[in-house]
Amino acid sequence: KLSKRLEAVTSFIPKNSVLADIGSDHAYLPCYAYLQGMIERAIAGEVVEGPYQSALDQVRRTDLSHVIDVRKGDGLEVISPNEVTCITIAGMGGTLIQTILEKGKDKLAGVQRLILQPNIGAKKVREWLLSNGWELTAEQILDDEGRIYEILVADRGDSFKPYLNNKEAGLLMGPFLSQEKNDIFIQKWTNERAHWMKIVGQLEEAPVTEANEMKKAELKAKIKLVEEE
Numbered sequence: 001k002l003s004k005r006l007e008a009v010t011s012f013i014p015k016n017s018v019l020a021d022i023g024s025d026h027a028y029l030p031c032y033a034y035l036q037g038m039i040e041r042a043i044a045g046e047v048v049e050g051p052y053q054s055a056l057d058q059v060r061r062t063d064l065s066h067v068i069d070v071r072k073g074d075g076l077e078v079i080s081p082n083e084v085t086c087i088t089i090a091g092m093g094g095t096l097i098q099t100i101l102e103k104g105k106d107k108l109a110g111v112q113r114l115i116l117q118p119n120i121g122a123k124k125v126r127e128w129l130l131s132n133g134w135e136l137t138a139e140q141i142l143d144d145e146g147r148i149y150e151i152l153v154a155d156r157g158d159s160f161k162p163y164l165n166n167k168e169a170g171l172l173m174g175p176f177l178s179q180e181k182n183d184i185f186i187q188k189w190t191n192e193r194a195h196w197m198k199i200v201g202q203l204e205e206a207p208v209t210e211a212n213e214m215k216k217a218e219l220k221a222k223i224k225l226v227e228e229e
């Protein structure tokens with residue numbers, strides 16, 4: 001059985017996609033998506049030997065080697081332009097997801113949808129999408145076994161559109177998520193705010209240095225954004 005988190009990621013895959021799942025680890029996501037009839041075929045990319053072998057094993061065990069190609073390599077290096085129509089990148093930090101997209105920009109030809117699930121730092125991912133002509137079209141926030149995850153879905157389009165109301169707050173908390181404001185969203189940002197306030201308190205006790213003052217100002221700005229939401 002697939003985790004609630006990965007199942008939520010797959011729910012955004014357009015029907016009949018050719019999928020690349022980057023950082024696939026056990027290749028659970030592409031195997032599940034195929035068995036559910038969501039995709040035509042898939043490439044599972046992995047850069048680390050252990051997870052790459054796990055992906056190969058899983059694909060063999062489920063008898064899907066004819067439709068799921070496990071490839072070893074860094075990020076989007078494992079695909080060619082116009083080879084896939086949808087890309088999933090899940091379970092990594094936002095900075096790593098951003099780096100993978102940036103380094104593999106030329107491989108995005110033919111891709112219609114990106115489904116990205118940063119464990120932390122979703123802002124970095126939203127910023128990359130905004131700067132690169134990918135319009136955020138849906139978001140989901142969910143709790144899976146006590147951890148909160150965000151899923152960002154982007155299609156080619158007007159990347160500025162989601163941020164017309166409030167760009168800074170939208171980039172930090174997500175334009176759709178901050179509109180919906182469900183219980184999990186409120187829980188997440190209540191926790192974040194408390195955490196930042198604690199650090200601000202510690203910085204107030206600390207020696208006054210330029211670095212500390214800058215950090216404090218940055219945190220206070222974020223606290224303000226969250227409070228205004």
Ligand code: SAM
Pocket residue numbers: 006022023024025026045046047048051073074075076089090091092096100
């Ligand atoms: N996507 C799966 C999920 O969400 O459950 C696995 C997440 S796992 C925490 C992250 C995986 O990404 C690891 O298996 C790691 O080896 C792989 N990874 C990290 N950097 C990568 C890169 N630049 N290219 C491909 N895979 C990478």
